[in-house]
Amino acid sequence: MRSGSTFTSELFQTHPDVFFMFEPFHTTWYYRPKIIPYLHKYKRIYFDDLEKFLTDVKIDTLDKLLRCQFKNLDILTLIQEHWHDSITTKAYKLCTVEQIGVAGIENCLPILTDACSRAKVNFIKTINLTIHQAEPFIDKDPNLKLIYLVRDPRAVLSSQMRYGEFAPSAIDSYSKTFCGIMLKDIQSYAKLKKTHPNQVTFVRYEDIAHKPIPLTEDLYNFVGLPLTQNVRKHIYNITTGGNDEDCPLCISKSNSTQAAEKWRLQAKDDFVQIVDSNCKNVYQYIGYLPIMNASSLRDMNVPVLTVPAHELML
Template sequence: MECRCSPLRIFLLFTGAGFVLTTLYSLNAEDLAIHTQILSHMVTKIPGTLDTVSEQAPDEMKMREMLHVGSARSPSADVNKGRLPINEDNVIEDNDLRTSKDFPPLKASSRTNLLIVTYMRSGSSLTGNMFEMDPSVFYVFEPLHDLKWYKWGENINIQYLMSRSNIMRESIYTKVAGKTIRRIFRCDFPKLDIATLTQYHMQSSPHTKSYHTCLQRYPGVLNILKCMPILYNRCKAAKVGVIKTIEFPITAAKDLATKDRTLKVLHLIRDPRATLLSQVSHGRFSWDAIEEESSKYCKKVLEDVQVTRQWYMESQTRIKILFYEDLCQNPSSEVEELYKFVGLNYTEDTEIGIKKLTSAASDRTCVICTQRKSSKKAAERWRGKIRIEYVRIIDRNCMKLYRYVGYLPVENLDVLRNVSHPLRIITHV
């Protein structure tokens, strides 16, 4: 029989079938059998490809029905196959094919949200931990991580769960990142891109870790909606939403806060010498590039601080600046002020949690670990590691920033190594 469809339609049909196979590659045998039926149905339609949308609609409905029937296994059956149960209020429903209507976004004015804006290796993990210990908070750890890497690509296609794809370019990164932040704060997860919904940092917050665990147990793009109730219910129940970001422009944060009166911003700063040392240690750049990198970094931070200062003069209730060194030196008093800023109650449990993080029995050593025997000593540890010649380069390139925020240049090696000698004077930025 001669095929009545054009070569283009055949190509598109096989491309669609290939996409389904790719996204569902990780389903178990029972799922695979169901979706093989669907693909077989699609392929057998090639000789008689229909020419009208109305004629194609019944086939789409049949496929949906097959998906629905195929997902009707009981959760206990999976447990019996060796899978561990998801203990998150039994929100996983295998017999529901969920849609975005199952996750209505919060109203913009329904709660307070806090955006932590800072730079790589500047103490944001510890700062975020101070909020995540409160049971009324929904905390998301660096949700822009994958988007940030995409912006350096060449017209990378960003795939969304419930909407059309978007071509990522560096010129539109801030706009896309801002939308992502707003959607997370409103618990509007179906409108997020797939990379953000599945990135590994979802395991870095206790409030998103159960969702990440669910994705690990039920892999595949279609299963994102199966696991999404865990994320959505935790977000919706929170009194305060908190997001920590790295290198999101403070000007863009101010624009977000202008559009959302419930959004507050915390601008976190750390001694540039400590930050740059840590960035080198974690492979951001090498010491050979310290001249250029220190100049670029301190210029960026100075510009941000100037915006923050002007914003603070306009509205002290919307923006707050925090020095990492202050948080480490006086964690209890600083966290109490942070809690007041967002309307959280500072309780005895909060105090206990702070002591566990800042006065623990031993240090935890990993890239984002924050538990320390002494947060005071941890904040000054860089002074015993960095070489004096690198310090002098940083001091020279960062002098304008120092004068603005109170950091002091190092006179000699003895001053650098003597942690009792302060390298910052208290200023009111």
């Protein structure tokens, strides 16, 4: 996705009271299996509508994750690689490497269950969930919070294109589809914000990159956690003293502000003009400005951010 979600979620996973799960829907959504096995020989089998089938599996998985019911998850989720990418789930993944097979999974599951049950906050980082899909969970649980993260579509699409997710020749059709989906999600969020103002919040990646400590304080207040000195130090390290900005797959950056806008030095003018044309409705909602010409694109003194729509910020 390249939206800055990994960087943003890193602000939370080092907190001692957080149980952090990184992209738990990845395997079923990426590989799109038609048969999904569970422990104890139970299976779900696709018959006619694969999209509905996979969405139903995802919603069911989310419900179990939120309740720490790992023993009821499907096997593909339980063996997926991203358990290794969280401080709180890495021990489980290492355990399943040492103890292979279904019996190994069952032996290792208490590691997840115990850590999840002890935590004050269970945090799921995902790019595979729409606002519409999350809405029933918000309706059902007044303690559930949703952080809706967005990033400049030009930055996201530029990164996706560099890493081969689509061909440069497809930018017109791809950006239309991308921003069409994004617009639906934004509109769903605006409706949800009206009905559940204290359960959902909106944040731009660029704002976090420009002001990491103040924005992190806001997010921590939103979820009801204290911002500890150790977390503050960690945020400083990953935003001002980390990897070089030319490492887009890295979490930490030596300068998060420069990293957030480096796409402006890499993108071509015709690419930007196409995205600006296809994504202008999205810009109006979430507060991005079109770029008038090539010189403005490269001039970092020319702003690309403005105030988001009022209905997102209420």
